[in-house]
Amino acid sequence: MSQRRLIYLDNNSTTPCDPRVVDAMVPYFYDKFGNAASRSHHFGWEAEDAVDYSREQIAKLLNVEDKEVIFTSGATESNNLAIKGVFEMYAKKGNHIITAETEHKAVLDTCKHLEKAGAEVTYLKVQEDGLVNLADLEAAIKPSTILVSLMWANNETGVIQPMADIAKICEKHGILFHSDATQAVGKIPTHPRETGVHLMSFTAHKMYGPKGVGALYVSRKNPRVKVTAQMDGGGHERGMRSGTLNVPGIVGFGKAAELARLEMHQDAERLGKLRDRLQASLCQLEETKVNGNENSRMPHVSNISFKHVEGEGLMMTFNQNIAVSSGSACTSASLEPSYVLVSMGLGDDLAHSSIRFSLGRFTTDEEVDMAVKLVTDGVNHMRELSPIWEMYKDGVDLTKIEWAAH
Amino acid sequence: MAYSDKVLDHFKNPRNVGSLDKEAKNVGTGLVGAPECGDVMRLQIEVDEATGVISDAKFKTFGCGSAIASSSLATEWLKGKTLTEAAGIDNMDIVEELALPPVKIHCSVLAEDAIKAAINDYRTKNGLPELADATAASANA
Numbered sequence: 001m002s003q004r005r006l007i008y009l010d011n012n013s014t015t016p017c018d019p020r021v022v023d024a025m026v027p028y029f030y031d032k033f034g035n036a037a038s039r040s041h042h043f044g045w046e047a048e049d050a051v052d053y054s055r056e057q058i059a060k061l062l063n064v065e066d067k068e069v070i071f072t073s074g075a076t077e078s079n080n081l082a083i084k085g086v087f088e089m090y091a092k093k094g095n096h097i098i099t100a101e102t103e104h105k106a107v108l109d110t111c112k113h114l115e116k117a118g119a120e121v122t123y124l125k126v127q128e129d130g131l132v133n134l135a136d137l138e139a140a141i142k143p144s145t146i147l148v149s150l151m152w153a154n155n156e157t158g159v160i161q162p163m164a165d166i167a168k169i170c171e172k173h174g175i176l177f178h179s180d181a182t183q184a185v186g187k188i189p190t191h192p193r194e195t196g197v198h199l200m201s202f203t204a205h206k207m208y209g210p211k212g213v214g215a216l217y218v219s220r221k222n223p224r225v226k227v228t229a230q231m232d233g234g235g236h237e238r239g240m241r242s243g244t245l246n247v248p249g250i251v252g253f254g255k256a257a258e259l260a261r262l263e264m265h266q267d268a269e270r271l272g273k274l275r276d277r278l279q280a281s282l283c284q285l286e287e288t289k290v291n292g293n294e295n296s297r298m299p300h301v302s303n304i305s306f307k308h309v310e311g312e313g314l315m316m317t318f319n320q321n322i323a324v325s326s327g328s329a330c331t332s333a334s335l336e337p338s339y340v341l342v343s344m345g346l347g348d349d350l351a352h353s354s355i356r357f358s359l360g361r362f363t364t365d366e367e368v369d370m371a372v373k374l375v376t377d378g379v380n381h382m383r384e385l386s387p388i389w390e391m392y393k394d395g396v397d398l399t400k401i402e403w404a405a406h
Numbered sequence: 407m408a409y410s411d412k413v414l415d416h417f418k419n420p421r422n423v424g425s426l427d428k429e430a431k432n433v434g435t436g437l438v439g440a441p442e443c444g445d446v447m448r449l450q451i452e453v454d455e456a457t458g459v460i461s462d463a464k465f466k467t468f469g470c471g472s473a474i475a476s477s478s479l480a481t482e483w484l485k486g487k488t489l490t491e492a493a494g495i496d497n498m499d500i501v502e503e504l505a506l507p508p509v510k511i512h513c514s515v516l517a518e519d520a521i522k523a524a525i526n527d528y529r530t531k532n533g534l535p536e537l538a539d540a541t542a543a544s545a546n547a
Contacts, residue, residue: 310445310468310470312444312470312471313417313468313469313470313471313474316417328444328470347442348442348443349441349442352442352444385420385466385467385468385474386446386468387437387466387467387468388441388446388468389468390425390466403440403442403443404438404439404440404519
């Protein structure tokens with residue numbers, strides 16, 4: 001009897017490594033273990049060649065120059081380096097940064113940190129569909145604005161921001177544009193130079209590569225962008241990020257980038273259809289709501305609220321079989337529901353009722369069909385237990401009840 | 407975060423799910439929490455008017471596994487207790503029985519509130535003064 005496999009629909013959290021990525025990495029733990037900065041012997045040259053090749057693969061994926069790719073430990077570090085690095089490097093030009101409420105914590109908390117160091121930060125609200133309002137963005141710009149940081153695609157909803165339009169506004173005002181493209185790179189075309197993005201953060205483990213390695217794209221010409229290093233030491237990565245390079249990780253990252261360039265389109269097409277099927281089937285349940293703009297969204301993501309059912313409880317009905325994420329924060333120490341969904345104007349009740357499904361390269365049709373069945377059963381079970389579902393069915397207007405806050 | 411076996415058991419096999427006639431004079435209903443907070447509990451007791459003993463208890467809960475388990479456990483404990491005994495159930499008893507972690511203690515507080523609210527609803531219906539410091543949503547909407 002074959003062992004039952006857990007169905008993994010949480011690819012926005014992390015993806016499994018592609019076996020071809022692991023195969024490429026293995027020699028760099030054993031035979032080819034050299035330090036890429038050792039310029040005086042074969043081991044070093046071998047490691048340096050491997051890093052160069054990976055950098056080239058990543059540059060090809062982004063359609064940029066090799067030297068514009070700076071390796072880091074991951075997207076969190078890239079976001080820190082981009083935002084803090086620009087803030088320090090361009091301090092003479094101004095101290096104002098514009099970002100949005102729906103950004104990842106790695107951007108938001110970096111901005112909060114900089115506020116203590118004298119930065120002024122505008123956190124834009126987003127529209128109900130998750131998109132930034134371009135008029136709001138332009139209105140927020142002032143003479144002291146040095147940086148706009150807006151994500152390419154949102155981790156919770158998959159909503160893709162109008163990158164080219166944002167870039168045009170930044171260009172018009174002569175402001176640098178950084179994007180956290182962690183969820184987009186390797187899944188949809190992300191070409192910062194053509195788009196007008198000057199700095200772009202991304203990571204290997206969201207695109208079937210290993211954890212612990214990421215990169216920051218830094219434009220070298222028109223404009224030539226410089227960031228102040230946040231890690232001092234041997235002056236690696238053109239002085240922007242010291243530290244011995246994670247050669248096996250970088251090799252895996254390069255392989256993942258190569259595979260993404262070659263297979264992204266077929267993956268996206270297949271997953272788009274599969275996601276649509278998942279979403280359409282689940283939305284046959286009563287009182288469901290898809291969160292985020294469906295016309296500007298990553299092909300493998302769907303965020304759905306199942307009204308009158310609490311997300312964590314719902315997940316408990318099927319988490320022996322399916323792995324997903326919930327916008328309900330009951331799972332974490334904070335009791336606040338997803339700030340991304342709340343910023344989109346979703347009530348806290350609907351935010352608590354949301355589940356994020358994110359498919360990946362290794363998701364099969366059978367898994368999606370099984371997930372639909374298990375989630376449907378779970379929602380029905382939880383609604384039988386739910387007093388507010390009963391009240392809704394009895395025609396009680398839930399907004400008229402004076403709930404006791406606790 | 408891993409749930410205790412007892413929470414999982416109550417979650418998978420919840421006891422006493424359902425409704426009692428909330429208009430009945432011998433039924434007390436407590437509705438506590440709020441959808442915005444991610445927890446709503448409705449707990450109902452049916453009281454034997456001759457003896458003052460709780461003869462039946464039902465619940466429905468919108469919430470996480472710990473909230474469901476806390477209310478399911480509460481209904482088990484309530485049956486056969488007098489109203490006075492029931493009013494003495496402390497949230498920490500529930501925390502201990504279900505081995506709730508600190509982030510889930512609010513679920514047990516909610517269950518204690520629901521018990522007190524149900525008792526108060528019964529008392530009000532029967533012309534008795536409410537117990538002190540119990541809070542609940544208006545269950546009569």
